[in-house]
Every structure is written in C-alpha cells, then in structure tokens.
Amino acid sequence: MSDDTGEPEVELEARLKEQETFEPPESFVEQANVSDPDVYEEFEENWPDCWERAADLLSWDEEYDTVLEDGDAPFYEWFSGGELNASYNCLDRHVEEGAKNRAAIKWEGELGETRTYTYGDLLNEVEAFAAALRDLGVEEDDVVTLYMPMIPELPIAMLACARIGAPHSVVFAGFSADALATRMNSADSEYLVTCDGYYRRGDALNHKEKADKGLRGVENDVQTVVVDRLGDELTHFLGNDAHDYDELVAEHEGASVEPISRDAEDMLFLMYTSGTTGEPKGVKHTTGGYLAYTAWTSNAVLDVKPEDTYWCTADIGWITGHSYIVYGPLALGTTTMMYEGTPDYPEKDRLWELIEKNRVDTFYTAPTAIRSFMKWGTEYPERHDLSSLRLLGTVGEPINPRAWKWYYKHIGGEECPIVDTWWQTETGGMMITTLPAINEMKPGSAGPPLPGIDARVVDAAGEEISAGEAGYLTVDNPWPGMLRTLYQNDERFVEEYWTEYSDTDAVNRQLTSPHSSESREDADEWVYFPEDGATVDEDGYVTVLGRVDDVINVSGHRLGTMEIESAIVGVPGVAEAAVVGGDHEIKGEAVYTYVILEDDAEPSEDMRERIVAAVEDDIGPIARPEEVLFTPELPKTRSGKIMRRLLENIASGDELGDTSTLRNPEIVDEIARQVDSGA
Ligand code: ATP
Numbered sequence: 001m002s003d004d005t006g007e008p009e010v011e012l013e014a015r016l017k018e019q020e021t022f023e024p025p026e027s028f029v030e031q032a033n034v035s036d037p038d039v040y041e042e043f044e045e046n047w048p049d050c051w052e053r054a055a056d057l058l059s060w061d062e063e064y065d066t067v068l069e070d071g072d073a074p075f076y077e078w079f080s081g082g083e084l085n086a087s088y089n090c091l092d093r094h095v096e097e098g099a100k101n102r103a104a105i106k107w108e109g110e111l112g113e114t115r116t117y118t119y120g121d122l123l124n125e126v127e128a129f130a131a132a133l134r135d136l137g138v139e140e141d142d143v144v145t146l147y148m149p150m151i152p153e154l155p156i157a158m159l160a161c162a163r164i165g166a167p168h169s170v171v172f173a174g175f176s177a178d179a180l181a182t183r184m185n186s187a188d189s190e191y192l193v194t195c196d197g198y199y200r201r202g203d204a205l206n207h208k209e210k211a212d213k214g215l216r217g218v219e220n221d222v223q224t225v226v227v228d229r230l231g232d233e234l235t236h237f238l239g240n241d242a243h244d245y246d247e248l249v250a251e252h253e254g255a256s257v258e259p260i261s262r263d264a265e266d267m268l269f270l271m272y273t274s275g276t277t278g279e280p281k282g283v284k285h286t287t288g289g290y291l292a293y294t295a296w297t298s299n300a301v302l303d304v305k306p307e308d309t310y311w312c313t314a315d316i317g318w319i320t321g322h323s324y325i326v327y328g329p330l331a332l333g334t335t336t337m338m339y340e341g342t343p344d345y346p347e348k349d350r351l352w353e354l355i356e357k358n359r360v361d362t363f364y365t366a367p368t369a370i371r372s373f374m375k376w377g378t379e380y381p382e383r384h385d386l387s388s389l390r391l392l393g394t395v396g397e398p399i400n401p402r403a404w405k406w407y408y409k410h411i412g413g414e415e416c417p418i419v420d421t422w423w424q425t426e427t428g429g430m431m432i433t434t435l436p437a438i439n440e441m442k443p444g445s446a447g448p449p450l451p452g453i454d455a456r457v458v459d460a461a462g463e464e465i466s467a468g469e470a471g472y473l474t475v476d477n478p479w480p481g482m483l484r485t486l487y488q489n490d491e492r493f494v495e496e497y498w499t500e501y502s503d504t505d506a507v508n509r510q511l512t513s514p515h516s517s518e519s520r521e522d523a524d525e526w527v528y529f530p531e532d533g534a535t536v537d538e539d540g541y542v543t544v545l546g547r548v549d550d551v552i553n554v555s556g557h558r559l560g561t562m563e564i565e566s567a568i569v570g571v572p573g574v575a576e577a578a579v580v581g582g583d584h585e586i587k588g589e590a591v592y593t594y595v596i597l598e599d600d601a602e603p604s605e606d607m608r609e610r611i612v613a614a615v616e617d618d619i620g621p622i623a624r625p626e627e628v629l630f631t632p633e634l635p636k637t638r639s640g641k642i643m644r645r646l647l648e649n650i651a652s653g654d655e656l657g658d659t660s661t662l663r664n665p666e667i668v669d670e671i672a673r674q675v676d677s678g679a
C-alpha cells in the first residue's frame with residue numbers, strides 16, 4: 001500500500017483533509033452536456049414548462065397537450081395527450097439515425113465471457129422476443145414478471161415488454177421463492193421469464209428450482225419462459241409449461257413488431273420496493289414522465305454521450321439498474337455495461353480490470369462498495385490504468401467524507417467530479433445532486449436539489465429550518481419521474497407519501513372521496529415526504545442523514561445514526577460502521593456500534609478509545625457509544641443495505657426474527673456470540 005509512504009502522498013492527504021470543497025475540473029466542464037449555471041433559474045422561472053427540456057430528449061408519436069395536469073393531486077399527470085414507445089426510444093430511433101453498429105450493451109460474464117449487442121442486434125432480438133411473448137398470449141397491459149440475474153436477456157425482455165405495451169415487474173434474482181410468489185400474486189401476473197441458473201464466484205446456482213417453488217404459490221396459471229444461462233452445467237429443466245427462450249427467439253427470428261404507441265401516463269413498469277416493513281409496495285412508473293426524467297438526469301448528471309462507455313454496477317433488479325443501466329442510457333443511445341459477477345472474483349481488482357479493458361468513461365456505484373474497496377486497499381486499483389474515467393457517481397446511502405475522498409483520489413485520480421445522487425425507487429430518478437460541471441462538490445453532502453426539484457428540509461411542523469439544523473426532507477412540487485401510485489392501491493399511496501406534510505383537509509378529501517371534484521382545487525397543498533432526515537447548509541447543500549426511523553433517543557436527545565457512523569468511519573483504520581440504539585436501563589436507549597476494520601488494522605483497546613473519542617468530538621459526549629464491537633461483516637440486505645433491525649435486536653438481547661432476506665445470514669450468529677461473550 002502506498003498511502004503512507006513518500007512525501008507527495010503525505011502532502012496530498014493533508015491537502016485533501018483541509019479542503020472542504022472541490023471545484024469541477026476544467027477539462028470536464030469544457031465538454032459537459034450541461035454547463036450553464038443559468039439552468040437553475042431557467043427551470044424555476046418556467047416551471048412546469050421547463051420539463052419540456054426533458055421531454056425533448058425523446059421521440060414522441062403524438063405530441064403532448066399539457067406538461068403537467070395537477071387537477072387531481074397528488075395523482076399528477078405529466079405530458080398528457082402525448083404518445084410514445086419506450087423500446088422505440090431506446091432502440092429503433094438510434095438505428096434509424098445510423099447507430100446500428102454501435103454497441104448498446106456490453107456484457108461481462110462472471111466466468112470471463114463477454115457478449116456485445118449492437119443497437120441493431122438488440123433491436124432484432126427484442127423484436128423476436130416481443131413476437132414470442134405475443135404468441136404466448138401477452139396483451140397490452142398484462143404484467144410480465146422477470147426473475148433473472150444480470151444477463152442480457154433481462155434488459156431484452158424488459159424492452160420486449162415495453163414494445164408491446166406490457167408492463168414488466170422485475171423481481172431481483174436474489175429474492176426468495178416466496179418473494180416471487182407474493183409479487184406475482186399482487187400484480188396478478190400470468191407470465192414469467194426466468195433462467196435455469198447463474199454463477200456466483202464460479203459456482204453454478206440453480207435458479208429454476210427457486211422459480212418453480214415460487215410458482216407453486218402463485219394463484220394464476222403461469223406461462224413460463226426459461227433462459228439457458230448454464231448450458232450443460234445444470235440440467236436445463238423446462239417442466240410442464242415452460243418454454244425455451246432460445247427456441248422462441250429462433251422461431252421468431254426476423255419478426256418485425258411495431259412498437260405500440262402508449263399514452264404518456266400508461267404504466268411502463270412496476271417495481272416492488274423491498275418491503276423491509278409490511279407488504280411490498282408496487283411502485284408504478286409511467287412511459288412518458290419516467291423515460292423523460294431518466295433520460296434528462298442521465299444527460300445532465302451522468303453526462304452520458306452516445307460515444308461513451310458507461311457503467312453502473314447496480315443490479316437491474318433494483319430501480320438504479322432500471323433507470324441508469326437500461327432506460328436512461330439506452331434512451332440516449334450510449335453503450336451501457338452490464339456485469340454479472342461480484343467485485344472480488346476472481347480477484348479484488350475485477351472492476352478496475354473491466355474499466356481498463358473497456359475504457360469506461362463513467363462509473364456509478366454505491367458507498368457500501370466503495371468502503372469495501374477501501375478495506376481491500378489501494379493496491380488493486382493501482383494495478384490498472386483508470387485514466388479513461390471522466391466522471392464518478394454514488395447512490396444508495398450517504399457517503400462519508402473519507403470514502404468520498406478515497407474514491408476521488410484512488411479511482412478518479414483527482415480528475416473526475418463525483419456526483420452523490422440522492423433518490424428513491426419512488427422518485428424514479430435522481431433528485432438531489434450536484435451538476436458535475438456547475439457546482440462545487442462538498443464531500444458527504446449530496447448537493448443542491450436538481451433544477452426544477454423543490455426539495456426542502458423542514459421541522460416537524462413543516463416550517464423550513466435554519467442552516468445546520470437537522471430536519472425532514474420534503475418535496476413541494478411534483479416532477480415527471482415520480483411514482484404515480486402504488487399498484488391498485490391509491491389510498492396507500494396517499495397515506496404513505498402525502499399525509500405527513502400536506503394540507504390535512506386536502507388529504508382527508510382525497511381519502512374520503514377519491515378523485516372527486518372537491519379535491520381538485522388544492523394542487524398546491526400537497527407535499528411529498530420521502531421519510532428521510534436531512535440538514536441543509538447556507539449554500540443550500542443537502543446532507544441526507546438517513547431514514548427517519550434511524551434515530552436513537554438517548555436520555556431524551558435525538559441522535560441520527562448516520563452522523564455517528566460518519567464520525568466513526570473518519571477514524572483511520574475503520575472501514576465501515578453501523579450504529580443502532582439498544583435498550584438501556586437508565587438512558588432508555590444507548591448507542592451501540594458495530595465496526596469493521598480495514599484489512600491491515602487490528603482490533604485493540606486503543607482503536608476502541610479512538611472511536612469513542614471521535615464520536616465525542618464530532619457529536620458530543622451524549623452520543624458516547626455504550627459498546628464498540630469489532631466484526632468482520634455487517635448483516636446486509638441483498639441490495640447492500642445494513643439490516644439495522646437485526647443489530648438493534650442483538651444490542652437489546654431480543655429475538656432475532658426473520659433473517660431470510662439477508663445476503664449473509666451466518667454473520668448474525670457470529671455477532672450475537674460476540675455480544676454474549678462480552679467481547
Ligand atoms: P425499501 O424498499 O424498504 O423502501 P429503501 O427505501 O432503502 O428500501 P430505495 O428506494 O432503493 O429503497 O432507497 C432509497 C433510500 O436510500 C433513500 O430514501 C435514502 O434513505 C437512501 N439514499 C439513496 N441515495 C442516497 C444518497 N446519495 N445519500 C443518502 N441517502 C441515500
């Protein structure tokens with residue numbers, strides 16, 4: 001590791017430590033898609049017509065009449081009267097414009113295989129599969145469930161569905177058979193596209209078995225299509241009703257399937273949020289607003305250009321993959337990468353190897369991944385030439401300044417802006433982030449709301465708070481990418497997102513007589529509540545503190561877990577930390593911290609003391625951790641988020657409950673054992 005050797009390195013560390021803001025590099029600004037600072041004012045002055053700028057990135061079959069229809073708020077409509085097709089926008093129009101031979105998808109398989117689909121290839125296969133789906137009986141508005149890992153057939157199936165106007169519902173491949181059944185039943189889906197299996201760290205996993213088990217819990221008679229990912233590795237078992245994907249595509253080779261003109265407000269897809277609490281919510285996204293919004297944010301924030309090779313490491317089973325692997329990048333005609341495997345197989349330099357090999361321009365990943373890279377050490381990125389990179393991004397949780405600076409220095413070579421993008425499944429696309437050529441960056445803070453996004457931080461009464469205080473994030477105006485409702489549950493949509501800060505009378509009217517004329521006068525009374533805590537500084541930069549339920553109440557003081565975690569991961573040698581509240585006889589709740597060290601650091605009393613001191617210094621003695629536990633891993637959901645509920649249960653000595661949605665269930669017992677032994 002070269003970090004602590006040599007004079008220039010030390011100097012740089014010192015400079016990075018002092019520097020609180022970073023200017024966008026000149027070389028980036030010169031070539032950026034959006035570099036005029038007036039964009040903020042233009043959006044504000046022309047709202048909501050400013051959103052035409054997003055709609056203009058698409059090809060419409062029928063021009064829309066109104067940008068925003070707000071008569072039945074919060075059931076907003078965007079680009080009403082407009083008609084378009086998402087698959088046409090992502091494929092045909094690029095081919096028509098001469099990009100037939102440009103790579104659309106570059107796929108890197110777990111075992112080192114690669115596949116490249118040009119826009120021409122992709123269109124052909126999408127048409128063939130769309131024709132096949134039709135033959136199976138899929139009609140416009142039928143929900144097709146896709147239960148597949150990161151293989152090219154997943155985006156192909158998504159686009160085939162979009163082409164014939166059938167909304168897709170992608171269920172993350174890591175989810176259980178039960179999760180599949182619940183989602184298929186909830187969406188009343190009669191079609192499933194899945195695969196025989198896939199590889200994880202070189203081992204073949206049987207996926208079809210899980211799909212079959214799920215299907216036993218589905219009420220409908222389901223038509224199933226199976227993609228053969230493993231060849232002979234596992235028996236490519238088709239079962240009674242199942243169809244072979246390759247055979248279907250071969251049968252329909254050369255088919256021409258007209259893209260169906262969909263109303264802007266027609267559903268493009270359903271995405272179930274993981275539902276860590278309660279029944280999963282079927283978030284409904286539309287064809288016009290969603291596609292315009294993901295195209296616009298890909299253009300303005302990710303600076304995507306057709307000639308780029310762009311790589312987002314998310315799984316397509318999450319919204320990030322939908323918006324920023326598939327729809328946004330393909331709508332803009334770029335080359336989007338897909339990686340099937342894990343970052344540390346066969347070695348911990350896999351991602352950097354792929355960046356070098358593919359000359360990747362933009363890399364978009366999650367803070368949890370960045371903290372792993374830090375833990376592994378700089379030797380892995382140093383093995384590779386990462387100079388093709390122009391822009392870096394993060395999403396999914398707050399990034400602490402130390403990880404931000406590591407990413408900036410060791411991956412971006414101090415020449416790439418970083419966009420820290422705050423958004424949610426429900427928002428469809430990015431909401432709060434710097435524009436990479438316009439705003440200076442402040443590590444740890446996502447940045448100002450995007451142009452046209454009216455996000456504010458307020459107190460419990462909805463009043464805007466002063467700079468530096470902690471409050472609740474809210475969004476006052478609608479935006480094109482927003483969810484339209486929860487599938488077949490308008491009431492829950494209003495209750496989940498709109499009751500907290502909207503006008504109470506308006507909410508009551510909408511709940512007692514939904515969609516009636518009485519509720520039509522109060523479009524301004526509605527405020528979206530994402531359920532995140534945040535602070536804002538004097539420049540309007542928002543620092544997201546995490547979910548509002550991640551708050552610990554110590555002797556009547558409310559402490560945000562993220563803030564404490566950020567203090568801990570600032571201690572050299574600490575890779576990651578999770579802070580939770582556990583029951584305490586005197587204080588009510590006390591702060592428990594679980595700490596993962598970097599590979600070259602050892603747990604010690606001294607380290608423990610430094611961690612406690614950092615928390616006391618940064619936040620105050622009230623936040624002093626009751627316990628500091630060193631652990632090799634944290635329990636994480638399959639999307640990489642820390643399962644705090646479990647850590648809370650361990651800290652309080654409660655029953656552990658369901659661990660089936662975890663990626664690494666074994667770690668829970670290990671941590672519990674440590675706690676019991678008083679380690
Ligand atoms: P569930 O499916 O149970 O709703 P979830 O809310 O974690 O899980 P997502 O929609 O994927 O599912 O995550 C959105 C949340 O992730 C945000 O509300 C926020 O708490 C967090 N988040 C995302 N990006 C950022 C970011 N850049 N900074 C801080 N927090 C972020």
Ligand code: MG
Nearest residue numbers: 273424425426
């Ligand atoms: Mg959520």
